[in-house]
Amino acid sequence: MNALDKLGLATALAKARKSYQEGGVPIGAALVYHGTTPDTSNAVVLGCSHNQRFQKSSPTLHAEIATLEDAGRLKAAVYRKSTMYTTLSPCIMCTGAILLYKIPRVVIGENENWVGGEELLKQNGVEVIVVDDAECKDLMKRFIKEKPEEWNEDIGE
Amino acid sequence: MNALDKLGLATALAKARKSYQEGGVPIGAALVYHGTTPDTSNAVVLGCSHNQRFQKSSPTLHAEIATLEDAGRLKAAVYRKSTMYTTLSPCIMCTGAILLYKIPRVVIGENENWVGGEELLKQNGVEVIVVDDAECKDLMKRFIKEKPEEWNEDIGE
Numbered sequence A, B: 001m002n003a004l005d006k007l008g009l010a011t012a013l014a015k016a017r018k019s020y021q022e023g024g025v026p027i028g029a030a031l032v033y034h035g036t037t038p039d040t041s042n043a044v045v046l047g048c049s050h051n052q053r054f055q056k057s058s059p060t061l062h063a064e065i066a067t068l069e070d071a072g073r074l075k076a077a078v079y080r081k082s083t084m085y086t087t088l089s090p091c092i093m094c095t096g097a098i099l100l101y102k103i104p105r106v107v108i109g110e111n112e113n114w115v116g117g118e119e120l121l122k123q124n125g126v127e128v129i130v131v132d133d134a135e136c137k138d139l140m141k142r143f144i145k146e147k148p149e150e151w152n153e154d155i156g157e
Ligand SMILES: [Ca+2]
Pocket: A047, A048, A049, A070
């Protein structure tokens, strides 16, 4: 992992930890602009947030959607030179949001606890990097074990 | 169109008109529970709303997402016996949200001004009905002509 991806994933993970402390779904995300080359020179964290299902009683504020909201209205060109970081493989809704805004690159903390729309991302030319991060895995595994019904609700099961 | 679909689409269209009057993107939606058979006996409008890009400066509150928010947290079984009504063909993000919650039926006012993720819905077994409604078409056509940049922003272009 390069310095940009380390920073982006750490930022997402900090939000996931915060959500866990609040009793929420511990998934975090960050949208980072970096221009044509994905490195730290000129990088800007445009938004970062976490799943808000329990904190805001929201069925659609998954980490990635909440992060796009946190970033606000951006020009199309900005999304296209940014990376979405997320601690867990994005669900089909969040996959759709990434495709809507043509975000070209997605870095995923882990896909061991759950696999979302990664294949659809790849089919549409999005670069998908799975880090297999131990802390992302542990945090999510703990939550699924502690609150299986809450987790099922979040994935429509 | 049966009485349920007439009511559902009219509810979505009322929200689209309201959004237009507010200077916003005139796309409305409604989520209607109906149980196993899609008819008006036992039907409940669970939520209805419109695109909130300009009203709430939101990049993710498309009509369908705003409607899922308006409906709040529901049990998985409720989504699975409901229909999503929307005045315009749903984008890939909203398509993903419909797939996440396994909403089995989508009624679309029109897909002449724009086509979204209808094929992906069908591939996943969702029943898709395109009404080709004149008022939905006129309202959207007028908006795209009056505010082309705002429309492009909403579809990530
Ligand atoms: Ca933030």
